[in-house]
Amino acid sequence: MTLVSDETTTAVLSGAELAKDIRARVTATAAELTDAGTPPRLAVVVATDDESTAWYVRSIAKAAAKTGIRCDVVDLGADATPERIRGELTALSEEPSVHGIVLQTPLPGGACLEELAAAIAPEKDVDGANPVSLGRLSAGLPAFAPATAAAVLELLDHYEIPLSGRRAVVVGRSNVVGRPAAQLLLRRDATVTVCHRYTRDLAAHSRQAEVLVVAVGRIGLIGAEHISPGAVVIDVGTNPTEDGGLVGDVDERAVTGLAAGLTPVPGGVGPVTTALLLRHTVESAWRSTA
Template sequence: MSAISLSGKELAASLRARAKEAADALTAAGTPPRLAVVVATDDGSSLWYVRSIAKAAAKSGIVCDVVDLGADATVAEIRRALETLSADDTVHGVILQTPLPEGASAADLAGTIDPAKDVDGANPASLGRLAARLPAFAPATAEAVVALLDHHEVPLPGRHVVVVGRSTVVGVPAAHLLLARDATVSVCHSRTADLPGMTRRADVLVVAAGRAGLVTAGHVAPGTVVVDVGTNPAGDGGLVGDVAPEVSEVAGALTPVPGGVGPVTTALLLGHTVAAAAHLTQR
């Protein structure tokens, strides 16, 4: 029996509709929400993602400027662009797209983004506030994991959630968000001993390691809810997750790739941008 599909399309459509309604109201009041995405890469999958954000923003009444600095951009050029956008009163959300040129630190550069405009929760200050359970924008992909589980009515209090991956983009912030929902959380990574033994103990398994097919059927106990955050390029030009296809025969429920976490992430970014615009017009 195949796992139930935890699609993100219905939730994403609802979030986009809500963002558009709020964006239209702000525009009518004289403040069109504006998002800026700073890009310094020629990575194909990354550029595809940026195009998808811009397309979704346009449909939701949000102006989206892609600031393409080129793959050979210097750290100083990237920093200057982020500082300029943070100081621009007409810009309400700023995203620094990764990967970055060699020698550039995402955490260091993201620290120049005004936290009030840090709609993807990349500034270390935003991450610190998230850990302290203070108001801040969470990284959208991490928030999408919890939003998707909520949408499909997967209970979290008291459940054992295992997160595979410890990046500050997904794994660590997702763990904080899940802890805040009273889940018992274990975080695994590349140096975890006996990874399959750890993941088989999970009621809910969140896989965000960035390695195609890392989690196989042997990693999953029957009936486990599995959230696959992976978006790895496939040989046919499509995307595959971190979870192998065979897991669908063991898990109780599984997010598809594409069509699971991805569309919810983009929709949340739009919602964050609108919320930032509403807040910034009042400060």
């Protein structure tokens, strides 16, 4: 797909079609693996009562079932201790029939995602939460990237957005999105700037972006003044609205007619993220048979 930057048409960079393609390939691979005696299996460890998390985890389980991946939701309860969570992750890491392990956030108070995720075997770390995965990514070694960060790159590639030598700006520096997305963009030879809450004059930085990735979690953070004409904008934000909907960090109306392309929320990064979690799981299962 070619993006035309005529300052009137902003392409909607939907993730729906891409996610469908990925799921179709995952389904085929999962069937092959199952036939060969290695049914792919994903475990999602949950330790929260949060309703929207429960909804999200159910949507992963449903998507997994549809593609032929067994998905166990291991609910440890909102009062699970870090020791209990670590013990579960270790047990799942040692269980040969499990190929992917996700530690779902939020975690109970006192539990640190990065510390606990170190107990996930790197080869099963399908959401790239173990610090060793981030380190291996940074070092250019094979590793699973966090699925959300991987989805950003998958979308850019799907819409054939060139990255080498181009100015990419990442707004947000979380360990699950901003930092790994910056690493992935750097590996693809973009010149990468990471902005965050302490950045002075965000607009001055973001206006330089040919590719802008926004992953903060604040409605209306990015408006027309933050974008240069022709920029490609990937909106990773998912903010619940009062009417039960979901909006991103980018003011869609404001940047339409200015950006060359913008991912919708919902229907942009989200479905691709879930599809990649499943792809990572069959990749892990595939490698386990080698």
